[in-house]
Amino acid sequence: MPTLVNYSGDDDFLAGSSLCSADLGLMLSLGHVDVYCPSRKRARITGPFVVEVQEKKPSIEALPDECLFEIFRRLSGGRERSSAACVSKRWLMLMSSVRNSEIFRSKSHQDLSIADKVDGATNDVEMSPADEDLEVECDGYLSRSVEGKKATDVRLAAIAVGTSSRGGLGKLYVRGSNSARGITNVGLSAIGRGCPSLRVLSLWNVPNVGDEGLLEIARECRSLEKLDLCQCPSISNKGLVAIAERCTNITSLTIESCPNIGNEGLQAIGRYCTKLQCLTIKDCPLVGDQGVASLLSSASAVLTKVKLHALNITDFSLAVIGHYGKAITCLSLGALQNVSQKGFWVMGNAQGLQTLASLAITSCRGTTDVSLEALGKGCPNIKQMCLRKCCFVSDHGLVAFTKAAGSLESLQLEECNRITQAGILYAVSNCNKLKSLCVVKCMAIKDIAPETLVLSPCETLRSLSIRNCPGFGSTSLAMVGKLCPQLHHLDLSGLYGITDAAILPLLESCEAGLVKVNLSDCLNLTDEVVLALARLHGQTLEVLNLDGCRRVSDASLVAVAENCLLLNDLDVSKCSITDSGVAVLSRGVQMNLQILSLSGCSMVSSKSVPSLRKLGKSLLGLNLQHCNSMTCSAIELLVENLWRCDILS
Incomplete structure (x- = not known):
């Protein structure tokens, strides 16, 4: 009895304590452990410890990225690569980092490719599914467009991996960017590595994409033909020069609101991209005469469409256009504040715009009666003319232009507030081929006495649009009706002053049927x-x-x-x-x-x-x-x- 009373159980308890404190840490490091540990309160009867150690299963996730990269680049089939990319975001981004040229080709496939080039030696060989994937992945006929919240790096990576086995990505349009997880160089680089067949790339409002992403496109996408960069403040001359040096097949280039792109990038485009046909440059403050003139003179043989808006260019650039623009058929000039009357006059008199068919001029103070007449004489084959907000052009310049431009078929005048009713009627009377006339918000138009004008009817005019010109009244409409008996399309929207008596004679004069x-x-x-x-x-x-x-x-x-x-x-x-x-x-x-x-x-x-x-x-x-x-x-x-x-x- 004394023995039982004096027994403290210290030996048993200390053993349990040692297990909990010393061995438990080791067991936890080995894997998942379920432990029953008795209370530290002294107990007369001590229960046994129950310890279950679940052995940790080996996982491929434990491999470092370098090993996974080597595994992934040996997945030559498109289905296998897409399946692996669906496992996790980590696998997707690793898959997208594999360049198309780094995908491992088996020896049998390499031998097959070599034999295929020698006298059709593979005619009797049946292609495997993997071979079929490799056969079609560079055609580049698929198009993808991502906008707003969907424009993320993960989505671009998925596109890069997923399209390679279905013909290859040919066109990519990015509109806007996710405010929280927007597109960066990572996403664009994935496109470059995975889509070597890319032919069209359009980036709009992607502030986090810079030269690094564009360099990857230049390095891999040698078939690029069309590049649009709009509101890309992080892209500079460095990225554009890389594109010019390696993507020499570019035929269309648009650069808009890119404040860090200037003359150096345009000079590189002119030097290397000898197939350039369409050029648009708008609102780029670093672009000046040096870049524009160099590009236009270098690409003069094939350049057919040119649009220059809100640039710091002078008369010199317009002189270059007039001299070297022998292939230009469509020209649009807007908001050129440093170009004077002399620039437009020289452009017309240089006699280099013989093939110009369409000309649009917006908000250019250098457009005057003198320069407009020179353009009419220097562009004998012009068919479409559009003047917007040209405040120094009057009736004299308009009439002189229409007399010189004998091929004119379409004339649009918008907010030209020195042009009156007489100028428009004389212009219509002068044009023997005019099919369409559009007059919008010309505030100087007012009714005039019909007996003061001697006019010839225009039998070719089919479409007449006079919109929001409050001075256009009854007399004007009656005269237009007599001048244009073959109208099919009539737009008089916004002429809130006209009455039934004003429009009825016009309706009766239209012989062809509206x-x-x-x-x-x-x-x-x-x-x-x-x-x-x-x-x-x-x-x-x-x-x-x-x-x-x-x-x-x-x-x-x-x-x-x-x-x-x-x-x-x-x-x-x-x-x-x-x-x-x-x-x-x-x-x-x-x-x-x-x-x-x-x-x-x-x-x-x-x-x-x-x-x-x-x-x-x-x-x-x-x-x-x-x-x-x-x-x-x-x-x-x-x-x-x-x-x-x-x-x-």
Whole structure:
């Protein structure tokens, strides 16, 4: 009994304590361990320890990146590479770091490739699936576009790995960048390593992509033909020079809002890219005469389209264009604040723009009457001319240009506030081949007395657009009608001052039959005009826009329903249309009506649902926005029944 009372159990407890404190750390280092450890409180009966050690299974994840890289580059088949990339992000990024040239080719495949070049020795050899993958991976016909939140490095890496076995990536468009995980050099480098067949690369608003990514593209994508860089502030001359030196097949180059690209990069493009055909440079402050002139003179033999906007170039660059631009067919110049009248005059008189067919000039103070006349004489084959915000061009320069440019087919004037009604009418009268005339926001246009002008009609004019010119009135429209008897397309949108009396003579003068008519926001027009239009041109009319003509009512729809057999697009938004008008239209003769807009017609209600369902047999688009008298249930019923039609509500 004393022995039992005096027994403390220290030996047993200390043994357990030693196991918990000393051996447990070792066991935990070996793997997963389940341990039962008794309480430190002294106990009369001590329970046994239960220790279970689960042996750690070996895993390929324990291998360093260098070993995995060697494994991955031996996966020659596209399916195997794609499957491995799906395991984890780590594997995907490692797979995307394998260059196409680093993929291990087995000896048998190498022998097959060599034999294939010698007298067709492999004609009797059946290709394996892996060989088929290798055969098609460089064709480069696939296109991919990533935008906004989807524009990440991981997505580009997945594209690089996934497209190689399905023809190879040929075109990549990146629009915007994920604000949290945007595209960087890592993603673009993955494209370069995995897509050697890339032919088109377009980067827009990717601030974190710099020269390093572009260098990888240059190193691997030797077939690159088109490069667009827009809002890429981290790309400099270094990246563009690398592209120029290694991607000599480039035919189209666009550089816009890239503040670190300047003359050095453009000089390299001119030196190495001898196939360049299309060039666009916009809003790049470091680009000057040295870069533009060097590029244009070097690529003069094949360069056909040139667009230069908001650059610090002077008259010298325009002189180079006029002298070396023998192949240029399309030229656009805008916001060139350092170019004077002399520059445009020299460009025209250099006689190098003999093949120029299209010329657009926007916001250039150097465009005057003198320079415009010189351009007309120096570009005898010009067919399209567009002048926007050229505030120093007047009637004299416009008339002189149209006299010299005998091949002119299209003339557009926008915000040229020194050009008057007389200048436009004389210009139309001078052009024997003019097919299209567009005049927008020219505030100097005002009605003039018809007896003061001696004009010849223009039998070739087919399209006339006079928009938002408040001074264009009744007399002007009547004179235009006499000048242009063969019109097919008529756009008078925004002429809120014209009345029925002003437009009726024009409609009666159009002998060929109008096909497209836009009278939107002509606030004073009434049903009388629509009735005349339907009566005179109902057999040819296909498109009619009366948006905002608030005095047009159901009577117009009656005339349209009875006369316009070919009408396929009708817009009567914000007109005084009711359910009765819609019902009449549904019973009309037109069978091809595809687009109908009733937006803002507050008097069109749910009663029009049966009529709209009847029209829905041919409708592809229906606009019911702001039709406040139509219930949600009625619109839902239409959506259910008109399943072929896109309904806006």
